[in-house]
Amino acid sequence: MTSYISGFYKLSPEQRLDKVTAHLELSDDEKKIIKGEHGFTIEQADRMIENVIGYLPIPLGVAANFKVDGKDVFVPMATEEPSVVAAASHAAKFAYNTGGFTTSYSGSIMRGQVQVTNLNDPYGALARIYENKDVILRLCNEQDQTLVSFGGGAKDLDVHVIQGEDEKMIVVHLLVDTKDAMGANAVNTMAEAVSPLIENITGGQVVLRILSNLADQRIVRARAVFEDSFGGDQEAISKFMKAHQLAIADPYRAATHNKGIMNGISAVVLATGNDTRAVEAGAHAYASITGRYRSLTQWELGEDNSIIGTIELPLAAGLIGGATQAHPVAKLATKILQVKTAEKLAGIIAATGLAQNFAGLKALASEGIQKGHMKLHARNMASMAGARNDQIDQVVRLAAEQEKFSFDDIQQIVQTLQK
Numbered sequence: 001m002t003s004y005i006s007g008f009y010k011l012s013p014e015q016r017l018d019k020v021t022a023h024l025e026l027s028d029d030e031k032k033i034i035k036g037e038h039g040f041t042i043e044q045a046d047r048m049i050e051n052v053i054g055y056l057p058i059p060l061g062v063a064a065n066f067k068v069d070g071k072d073v074f075v076p077m078a079t080e081e082p083s084v085v086a087a088a089s090h091a092a093k094f095a096y097n098t099g100g101f102t103t104s105y106s107g108s109i110m111r112g113q114v115q116v117t118n119l120n121d122p123y124g125a126l127a128r129i130y131e132n133k134d135v136i137l138r139l140c141n142e143q144d145q146t147l148v149s150f151g152g153g154a155k156d157l158d159v160h161v162i163q164g165e166d167e168k169m170i171v172v173h174l175l176v177d178t179k180d181a182m183g184a185n186a187v188n189t190m191a192e193a194v195s196p197l198i199e200n201i202t203g204g205q206v207v208l209r210i211l212s213n214l215a216d217q218r219i220v221r222a223r224a225v226f227e228d229s230f231g232g233d234q235e236a237i238s239k240f241m242k243a244h245q246l247a248i249a250d251p252y253r254a255a256t257h258n259k260g261i262m263n264g265i266s267a268v269v270l271a272t273g274n275d276t277r278a279v280e281a282g283a284h285a286y287a288s289i290t291g292r293y294r295s296l297t298q299w300e301l302g303e304d305n306s307i308i309g310t311i312e313l314p315l316a317a318g319l320i321g322g323a324t325q326a327h328p329v330a331k332l333a334t335k336i337l338q339v340k341t342a343e344k345l346a347g348i349i350a351a352t353g354l355a356q357n358f359a360g361l362k363a364l365a366s367e368g369i370q371k372g373h374m375k376l377h378a379r380n381m382a383s384m385a386g387a388r389n390d391q392i393d394q395v396v397r398l399a400a401e402q403e404k405f406s407f408d409d410i411q412q413i414v415q416t417l418q419k
């Protein structure tokens with residue numbers, strides 16, 4: 001199976017779905033679920049969240065041209081933003097023939113925080129927690145035999161002394177391997193279960209018992225060599241590197257730079273039914289880990305005008321738990337990815353974020369973002385301006401010919417067509 005399909009975007013949604021699922025045993029019913037023909041119901045929605053009155057369908061695209069750890073893959077992306085899927089596909093092309101994306105994963109350890117206050121002897125309490133580590137971890141693992149049976153569970157703990165405004169407190173971090181789950185429910189259950197024991201050991205009062213989204217022991221890295229995408233134009237390559245340098249040195253730029261990365265990452269996280277807020281909180285917190293908020297990626301010049309990209313961030317996404325199995329479309333999106341572990345899922349997500357960043361910087365360093373973005377946004381604006389479905393392509397073509405993409409321009413084109 002190859003994901004490298006030039007002109008993939010020119011196919012119809014039906015043809016794209018057939019291409020993407022040709023190598024999968026998807027039933028006609030499963031294909032209908034992806035197309036929204038008989039997938040998600042109000043009853044299912046009412047089981048997922050509270051006070052349901054309806055649901056908000058979000059477009060589900062796939063990025064083409066991706067090869068991750070030597071395997072071709074179509075990457076499902078759920079997003080409302082035009083040009084994001086195009087950008088990821090565009091960037092992946094430049095990495096495909098150099099070997100695609102290569103990833104690594106530090107493991108699936110999540111931190112469960114137990115805050116202990118009202119301590120007479122914070123450092124004495126810290127010592128007593130370490131003295132009783134085994135009994136604490138044993139009690140954690142009694143809470144989730146299933147996770148332990150998969151080789152997961154509480155593996156260790158560390159204790160942090162935190163100087164608050166009014167007191168010196170300690171925070172016990174339970175280090176829990178949640179394997180192929182994001183793990184929040186599992187970790188929070190353990191943190192709550194061991195709190196009375198921790199109070200007895202420390203003589204303090206436990207307040208917060210909750211996981212940390214700064215999952216700094218669940219780090220995924222991706223690397224790729226992007227072949228010369230500027231046709232040897234040294235000035236453009238230099239601008240690309242200067243744009244990156246600003247994202248390292250200036251938090252104002254780094255925020256937008258990382259937003260671009262999360263365009264890709266959050267689209268795959270959402271498509272697979274994972275918690276986008278948890279992943280984004282972890283990513284942005286990690287971007288500040290050096291003391292100043294900065295880029296999640298690094299870019300270096302390679303041979304023959306290539307550019308080498310690397311990304312490093314915490315990524316707590318699961319294949320089990322949350323909505324990953326409860327949402328019928330998310331379950332099928334994960335099937336399209338053909339991943340069997342949270343590790344492999346994380347690698348593809350990181351690769352998508354790296355690709356997204358390359359495309360954004362490439363556009364910014366050359367023609368600017370608007371040319372590509374607005375060309376794709378024009379379809380939305382044509383529809384908003386009242387164009388009939390059969391007129392939209394003509395409106396977009398006329399706007400491209402005139403190189404005018406403001407809403408007023410689009411509205412005038414539509415009104416002229418409809419006279």
Ligand SMILES: CC(C)(COP(=O)([O-])OP(=O)([O-])OC[C@H]1O[C@@H](n2cnc3c(N)ncnc32)[C@H](O)[C@@H]1OP(=O)([O-])[O-])[C@@H](O)C(=O)NCCC(=O)NCCSC(=O)C[C@@](C)(O)CC(=O)[O-]
Nearest residue numbers: 006007008009083086087089090256257260359360363372
């Ligand atoms: C938009 C493109 C790709 C056009 O770029 P282009 O050079 O006009 O595209 P092309 O017609 O030469 O096609 C090149 C490839 O792009 C893809 N492609 C091309 N068109 C489509 C389409 N309609 N649907 C799906 N895929 C498309 C497709 O893979 C295609 O390969 P082919 O199939 O021809 O072999 C380029 O301008 C680009 O990548 N721009 C960046 C867009 C972007 O980053 N969007 C995110 C929103 S902006 C933002 O929020 C992030 C940002 C920018 O602020 C981050 C930051 O500041 O760093």
Ligand SMILES: NC(=O)C1=CN([C@@H]2O[C@H](COP(=O)(O)OP(=O)(O)OC[C@H]3O[C@@H](n4cnc5c(N)ncnc54)[C@H](OP(=O)(O)O)[C@@H]3O)[C@@H](O)[C@H]2O)C=CC1
Nearest residue numbers: 146147178179180181182183184185186275278320321322
């Ligand atoms: N701050 C945050 O990020 C918070 C997030 N959440 C939400 O928590 C949800 C994720 O929690 P999570 O614990 O993953 O969800 P679940 O509790 O639904 O799923 C995890 C459970 O699945 C079982 N399981 C079965 N097979 C496996 C396997 N191969 N690997 C790992 N576990 C397996 C485990 O045991 P068992 O069956 O015994 O449970 C495990 O505890 C998300 O929806 C998130 O939105 C909730 C609170 C806070």
